[in-house]
Amino acid sequence: MTKAKTMINFPNPTRVHDESRHCVYFWGYDNAREIVFQIDDVVLAKLNPSKDGDESSLLAAFDRNRDEILAFARTVYKGGPQNRYIVCPDQLH
Template identity: 60%
Template sequence: MKKSAVALTFPNPSRSYDPSRHCVCFWGYDNSREISFLVDDAMLTKLNPDAGTGEPALLAAFDRNRERILGLAKNLYTGGPQNRYTIS
């Protein structure tokens, strides 16, 4: 399947922490389709080893690495029916 990463955009800068899944969630859009992305705690800790482990620290780690994480999301995104991806 051909990658559709070019169509994926991130116009909404919001993100949230999901304590039940131990991840930061954010959203991208492929035309009108909303695509959910989850970045697990382990990945955020790998990107920022000194960040800490609570919700504020993990959200701050996401913010510091936003461009890198968005790049990973674009590389992971394949288009098609799947609408949730995990970055770990």
């Protein structure tokens, strides 16, 4: 018997900037299980070098690059007990 491929979906467009941790959180779902993804401000600033590093600019950078970020998140998600993933700077662009 072969194991089914693990799937993650992103039906919730919510993303939240955490100023104290210098990152943006977004959520994916594997069936009913919620998985937290984190992308650092540094990564978003690299995706949007001509803008300020304030919250609205970082969230706008996330929104403009959402498809690429979510595509990457799908590649790193492996299922299993881990429920938090970090998008690393060298993995985008």
